[in-house]
Amino acid sequence: MKALVTGGAGFIGSHLIDLLLEEKFEVICFDNLDDGNLENLSHALKSNSFTFIEDDILNFDRLSEASVGCDVIFHLAGKADIVPSVENPKKYFDVNVTGTVNVLEAARFNSIKRVVYAASSSCYGIATNFPTSETDALSPEYPYAQTKLMGEEALLHWGKIYNIEVNSLRLFNVYGPRSRTNGTYGAVFGVFLAQKLANKPFTVVGDGEQVRDFVFVTDVAKAFLSAATSKCFQEIFNVATGKPQSVNTLISLLDGHGVEFIPKRPGEPDRTHGDSSKIANKLNWHAEVSFADGVAEILKNIDYWKKAKVWSTSEIVDETKSWFKFLGTDCEE
DSSP states (O other): OEEEEETTTSHHHHHHHHHHHHTTOEEEEEEOSSSOOGGGGTTGGGOTTEEEEEOOTTOHHHHHHHTTTOSEEEEOOOOOOSHHHHHOHHHHHIIIIIHHHHHHHHHHHTTOOEEEEEEEGGGGOSOOSSSBOTTSOOOOOSHHHHHHHHHHHHHHHHHHHHTOEEEEEEEOEEESTTOOOOOSSSOHHHHHHHHHHTTOOEEEETTSOOEEOEEEHHHHHHHHHHHHHSSOOSEEEEEOOSOOEEHHHHHHHHTOSOEEEEOOOTTOOSBOOBOOHHHHHHHOOOOOSOHHHHHHHHHHTGGGGTTSOOOOHHHHHHHTHHHHHHHSSOTTO
């Protein structure tokens, strides 16, 4: 099979490309490198079955041309992070909504039958039902979450109207090697690993008792492959372990240099806990990597974060002022 991967130079996309090449796919990566990194594709670039195209999904003509002859599009390109989405919602709408429509139109014009979309569990907002299932209420708390949900809605609509086989994967808290090295907005591993390397204390939001459904990135890549090769389509799937872990557990596993606490942030849930029974039943997918093993694997590759910014408490407070301004009370109160 021939696959186009948008956002393939990013964290999850690069691991998906590695898996696809192992499975003997011909792979085209389409990435503008705004958030991606060619270093993530070091293995793929050595393969004769791999092509890299540096361009933007908002460039419809180039995107459509790149997808000619493909059997499946994996759409992972998009803008992430909370604060930038609050400060520049139009940019997020352009990339996460219009960009997704461009991908779907490229599939329609080129008769590509399968599209798998990287959706976000942030669409559930501050969930109250655990484990949270695909049928639970949706309540996006900020523009990033809203635009990812709008992309999912476009995906399902195009699938219905134009007979494209689509699946949407609502990803919970993905972690692993190559995770982002930038941002103070919830990319906890990127912040903590840089602080560990610099012998600085971990900056912990709230009391650290909040829990997240952390899913290892290679398991997530396998979920994408399963969603593309299954006969099951027009579906939404949670990609979660169902075994959430606290931030304090993560701190213990990382074995750092103390802790500094920073104010709890509005719009962030105390708990993410996905119900993965649907993807298990329909796609036979199960998370395989335990949290302890996943963190250990990250620590083996910790040098990746040597160039990452080391955030101090005061810098994080300053950087996230917009978060408190738009999503809750002022951070100085």
